[in-house]
Amino acid sequence: MTLPAQPPEVDVNADLGEGVGDDAAMVALVSSANVACGFHAGTPIELRRTCELAVASDVRIGAQVSYPDWDGFGRRFMEIDSDQLIADVLFQIGALTAIARSVGGTVDYVKPHGALYNAIVGHRQQALAVVTAVAEAGLPLMSLPGSVALELAREAGLPVFTEAFADRAYTPEGTLVPRTEPGAVLTDTAAVAARVVDLAATGRITAIDGTAIDVHADSICLHGDTPGAVAHARAARAALADAGVLVRAR
Template sequence: MPGHRIDLNADLGEGVGDDAAMMPLISSANIACGFHAGTPTVLVRSCASAVEHGVRIGAQVSYPDLAGFGRRFMDVSPADLLADVLYQVGALRALAASVGGTVDYVKPHGALYNAVVHHEAQARALVTAADTLGLPLMTLPGSVAQRFALEAGVTVIAEAFADRGYTREATLVPRTEPHALLTDSDEIAARVVDLARTGRIRAVDGTVLDADVESVCLHGDTPGAVEHARAVRAALDAAGVVVTR
């Protein structure tokens, strides 16, 4: 399909999954910053791999929750969250610079990602951090974070998820519920191609949702992640959809 293009992003640098196999298949890497996963050595290695493959680096910021992999909500104050995000991005910027890379956007991880869909105080702190850093914010369309970012003049990278279930309200099905995660590579690939072509995605109840997005996320830590990514990339290439950051 001439004229169709999409950015493929993946959560990497978490010390799980196969980052080396994922990197050639994507155009943007959301690299952990140590708060939910990733050691400095792992993170600098991920940054170096991204630079090698011409992949855009994003800072995947989170709550300070190593034990819970950043997937537990934390009622942190806006001031603490702002400082935490600035700290994480600053660290990743230094590691990326050491291998000739730059950090080009911010993306919240896990529970923080879900919180800023509706939690106004935390969303505003996240947006303030992105604004202070002069970086775009990758987030869910229709979220409070997206609205605050646009109001503040912060560039938004709207994204969808290749392997996550959606509710009819266009939010992600919680991981504790059925149909939260798609597991069939062919189904995931077809979904991403359809999204790139039509700008729509189907919820778990069959509702067709408008999804005006620039980027699609493939989780790097899920079982079969590399197979999913290979299937998605092959399907997009076959459909004539350009994968680009």
């Protein structure tokens, strides 16, 4: 007997708990919430409320760890020694774990934010520090395909999730175009929704120069602070449904 083919599925995540955007609307449209941990954004009460929303919507919670860069929203690279970075990441995971637990949730993975996320794509010292902290916390790591961090995490035996971005421009090398450059953030709702479907169905994305690149992501990110974020997320969910793609945390 031939079994029916299983419909394709993808995880859709958003950065939440940052005190910007509409978290209540976004959490209803995603399957994973990357919740800020207070180092780049998010007050304790904002983090607790975001975790409550995630638990109520049966959305997976991830710790969105960052450099200690409140003034720069975590988007400025920092030189930081390994012991300090390990401690900072563990501190953030621990704080969010306690907050999530207080509302009946759990922290199920770690996703670095902003400049730290970009740094550990190629910065081996910082990548190793982040992986060490995540391993000590006993959690999976979410990062960009091909990053040094994912390479080190796999070597350490950690579960990993690869990620792609629906609302950010890519270089031909598969990295994110810096936010300081024109066209780095996609704001057209139809284009964002089409990109989500392409990623889920083909694992490919068009770079800023028109090059087609392979991404093959386990999760697709829609930033909660991108202009029109809720409209993007609604359109993406509708487009995925029309394409027969299930949205589910993996």
